[in-house]
Amino acid sequence: MSFINTLINGEEGLFKSETLTPMQKLTLRFVVVGLIYFGFVVIEGMLMRLYEVKPLPFITESQFFAIMTAHPLVGIFGSTYSIVFGAFLFLVPFLMKKPLWSIKLGNWTFILVTAGTFIFWFAGFISHYAPLYTLYWPLPADFTQFSVWGGTFFIVGIALVMVGSAFFVINIFKTITYTPDGWEKQPSKALLASALGITGFKNLFTKNKKEHLVPLPVAAVARGSVDVALNTAIILFTGVLILVYMVASILGFDLKETAIDALLYKNWFWWGLDLIADGLVLIFVAGTWYLLATMISGKPLFMQNIARAALLVELIVSWTVWSHHLLADQAQPGFLKVLSGEMVTAFELITQGLAFFITLATLWSARPLKMTNPLKFLIGGLLGFALAVPAGIMQADVGLNRILHNTQWVIGPHVHVAVLVGLTMTLYSAVYILFPILTNGAKMYSQKLVSVHFWCHLIGGIGMGAFMGMAGLKGMLRRSLYINGEFNLYMILAAICGTLLLIGFLTFFYNIVMSVGLKGVIGIFTPSKIKTKDLLPAN
Amino acid sequence: MIDSKMVLTGQTLAYTLYCIVIILLIVWFSIMITGKGKGLAVKPALFYTFVGFLTVLGVSLHIITYNTIPWAEMDLNRSDYKPDKTFVITVKDHQFFLPSEKLVINVNDKVLFDVKSEDLTYGFGLFRDDNSMMFQMQVVPGHRNDILWHFDREGVYTIRSTEYSGPGGVFMIKKDVVQVLP
Numbered sequence: 001m002s003f004i005n006t007l008i009n010g011e012e013g014l015f016k017s018e019t020l021t022p023m024q025k026l027t028l029r030f031v032v033v034g035l036i037y038f039g040f041v042v043i044e045g046m047l048m049r050l051y052e053v054k055p056l057p058f059i060t061e062s063q064f065f066a067i068m069t070a071h072p073l074v075g076i077f078g079s080t081y082s083i084v085f086g087a088f089l090f091l092v093p094f095l096m097k098k099p100l101w102s103i104k105l106g107n108w109t110f111i112l113v114t115a116g117t118f119i120f121w122f123a124g125f126i127s128h129y130a131p132l133y134t135l136y137w138p139l140p141a142d143f144t145q146f147s148v149w150g151g152t153f154f155i156v157g158i159a160l161v162m163v164g165s166a167f168f169v170i171n172i173f174k175t176i177t178y179t180p181d182g183w184e185k186q187p188s189k190a191l192l193a194s195a196l197g198i199t200g201f202k203n204l205f206t207k208n209k210k211e212h213l214v215p216l217p218v219a220a221v222a223r224g225s226v227d228v229a230l231n232t233a234i235i236l237f238t239g240v241l242i243l244v245y246m247v248a249s250i251l252g253f254d255l256k257e258t259a260i261d262a263l264l265y266k267n268w269f270w271w272g273l274d275l276i277a278d279g280l281v282l283i284f285v286a287g288t289w290y291l292l293a294t295m296i297s298g299k300p301l302f303m304q305n306i307a308r309a310a311l312l313v314e315l316i317v318s319w320t321v322w323s324h325h326l327l328a329d330q331a332q333p334g335f336l337k338v339l340s341g342e343m344v345t346a347f348e349l350i351t352q353g354l355a356f357f358i359t360l361a362t363l364w365s366a367r368p369l370k371m372t373n374p375l376k377f378l379i380g381g382l383l384g385f386a387l388a389v390p391a392g393i394m395q396a397d398v399g400l401n402r403i404l405h406n407t408q409w410v411i412g413p414h415v416h417v418a419v420l421v422g423l424t425m426t427l428y429s430a431v432y433i434l435f436p437i438l439t440n441g442a443k444m445y446s447q448k449l450v451s452v453h454f455w456c457h458l459i460g461g462i463g464m465g466a467f468m469g470m471a472g473l474k475g476m477l478r479r480s481l482y483i484n485g486e487f488n489l490y491m492i493l494a495a496i497c498g499t500l501l502l503i504g505f506l507t508f509f510y511n512i513v514m515s516v517g518l519k520g521v522i523g524i525f526t527p528s529k530i531k532t533k534d535l536l537p538a539n
Numbered sequence: 540m541i542d543s544k545m546v547l548t549g550q551t552l553a554y555t556l557y558c559i560v561i562i563l564l565i566v567w568f569s570i571m572i573t574g575k576g577k578g579l580a581v582k583p584a585l586f587y588t589f590v591g592f593l594t595v596l597g598v599s600l601h602i603i604t605y606n607t608i609p610w611a612e613m614d615l616n617r618s619d620y621k622p623d624k625t626f627v628i629t630v631k632d633h634q635f636f637l638p639s640e641k642l643v644i645n646v647n648d649k650v651l652f653d654v655k656s657e658d659l660t661y662g663f664g665l666f667r668d669d670n671s672m673m674f675q676m677q678v679v680p681g682h683r684n685d686i687l688w689h690f691d692r693e694g695v696y697t698i699r700s701t702e703y704s705g706p707g708g709v710f711m712i713k714k715d716v717v718q719v720l721p
Binding site for chain 2: 061062065098128130131132134136137139140142143146223254258260262263266299302303306326328329330331334337338343346347349351353354357358360363364365366367368369370371376379382386387390391393394397398399400402403405406407413466470473474475476477479480481482486487
């Protein structure tokens with residue numbers, strides 16, 4: 001097959017988009033858009049890496065911080081939310097063995113997340129609105145530094161993503177609990193109790209233990225979705241609050257910024273924001289590890305009941321850890337710093353450690369295994385969290401935080417290693433394992449390119465985090481600029497590792513496009529010709 | 540008092556050692572699960588031992604740092620200490636307003652920095668000549684932001700904002716304004 005033919009029709013012409021069900025198309029649309037936004041994030045990341053070595057003449061300082069503002073938000077909402085929402089809208093009905101409650105609502109989630117991300121990204125690109133994702137009050141309403149119109153569109157874009165997220169949560173819980181047409185009445189309340197962990201909790205205190213009605217990965221999705229819902233409410237409320245100031249400014253009124261208590265706002269916002277980083281991400285990841293481990297090994301999950309209980313503990317822990325972001329705030333009460341910031345946060349070492357051990361033990365029980373693509377990316381993901389979680393626990397310490405807060409340590413070995421290596425490699429593992437299922441048997445174009453992607457991503461991700469961390473330990477701040485080459489050795493090495501990440505992503509993207517073909521990619525976005533609510537084609 | 544640089548060196552060594560061990564463990568695991576051998580169930584006792592280890596580790600980290608990092612206890616109980624000197628600093632319009640051109644401190648002084656923001660959220664950090672950080676705190680408007688520090692050696696330090704306050708605040712630096720003299 002010629003190169004051009006493969007580029008147009010995909011590897012061996014195996015991918016035929018006309019055979020896809022509406023559900024397969026919906027999931028693939030989420031994945032394609034998620035990967036495109038990941039491309040945005042990688043390019044933005046590289047621009048910042050180069051800027052940290054030497055300011056680029058075509059990027060102004062305000063633009064640099066606008067990139068820094070958009071970068072994590074596009075990464076979390078545009079890329080990760082898209083891929084995760086797409087995968088779970090497929091996997092929950094797949095594991096519950098019934099159709100998704102509403103494909104239409106799923107499509108609205110897709111449209112809102114995709115459009116909302118583009119709107120806030122574009123608003124930041126044009127207007128350089130740059131209060132960073134932390135939005136520390138009153139910075140988002142500081143119209144002496146930022147355009148009020150740019151900010152308005154930025155916040156509206158975020159709000160649209162949040163509405164899409166709310167639709168996702170509704171769809172997930174309705175899918176778990178509803179009764180499809182023609183089915184025997186489903187025990188909605190019992191299903192919900194099982195999904196949220198209430199059944200398991202009651203079982204601890206009764207002799208007549210009830211069976212778990214939902215599979216473990218579905219329980220993880222449900223519990224993570226609780227955090228998605230809470231986070232959505234917090235960010236939406238905060239967005240509306242900021243919009244009030246913006247609309248007032250547009251209408252010529254100057255609302256008093258001091259009407260909002262900056263520390264209370266910081267607590268409120270971090271409580272909500274942490275439901276992503278220390279909540280849904282960890283819960284979704286643990287659930288995905290369990291699913292992948294059982295699919296790869298073909299064995300039941302090791303210590304399944306403990307794993308279920310740990311997911312519930314993680315959910316509760318995620319509501320009580322926010323104060324580790326305020327250890328450098330001297331007005332924050334000491335008991336919150338110690339109890340929430342240090343002690344409860346340390347529980348994440350235990351819950352994530354449990355998930356790590358359970359996944360490895362499940363894989364171990366199936367020795368010898370073939371080193372398939374999903375397996376190697378899963379191991380990469382496990383390693384990522386094994387490196388990043390202890391780095392986070394160290395900075396969530398009253399003593400160490402005094403010399404680590406807001407340094408490159410936080411964003412390097414903790415955030416980037418967790419997100420790029422831990423989370424993203426787990427998602428890649430899921431993409432590789434779902435690829436043949438979602439494409440009705442399409443074949444990867446090149447196994448060698450998969451290996452290039454794996455090693456570039458793994459070494460690039462860990463390396464970049466490590467060099468950023470070394471700079472942080474030497475005093476380099478995040479969210480700042482050094483124009484005299486103060487930390488150039490580390491920044492050049494981090495940029496080289498960033499380049500590896502970029503090469504890895506381009507390799508992966510090229511491999512996927514060559515596997516499904518340009519015709520196939522376009523076909524994913526056309527309406528399905530098969531009128532069914534089933535997940536997979538009947539044949 | 541142990542210098543913050545020393546604490547960072549200890550942390551670097553501990554975390555580097557941990558990284559080497561965990562990477563080697565994952566490499567070993569990858570070789571073992573794909574090599575020859577029979578899949579055996581892991582004993583629950585090993586699992587519970589691991590859980591116990593993590594619990595001890597998570598809790599003991601903070602107990603150890605509280606008892607070994609000298610500023611940890613002083614920071615949490617700073618209202619119980621009487622500072623030898625207090626500097627009241629104001630931050631406004633992306634600028635630090637100091638009480639005097641140089642903040643002069645004597646070796647072994649316990650100094651309270653009381654920093655007030657009149658507009659945005661800023662940071663307040665002291666940095667050595669080689670750009671390494673001695674300490675930092677957040678400066679939140681409408682609240683008291685104070686930090687007590689024991690200076691036990693001579694030195695010259697730079698004040699820098701450690702929190703982003705918009706593009707206008709990137710270079711909020713007061714070079715070599717803190718002097719610790721014998």
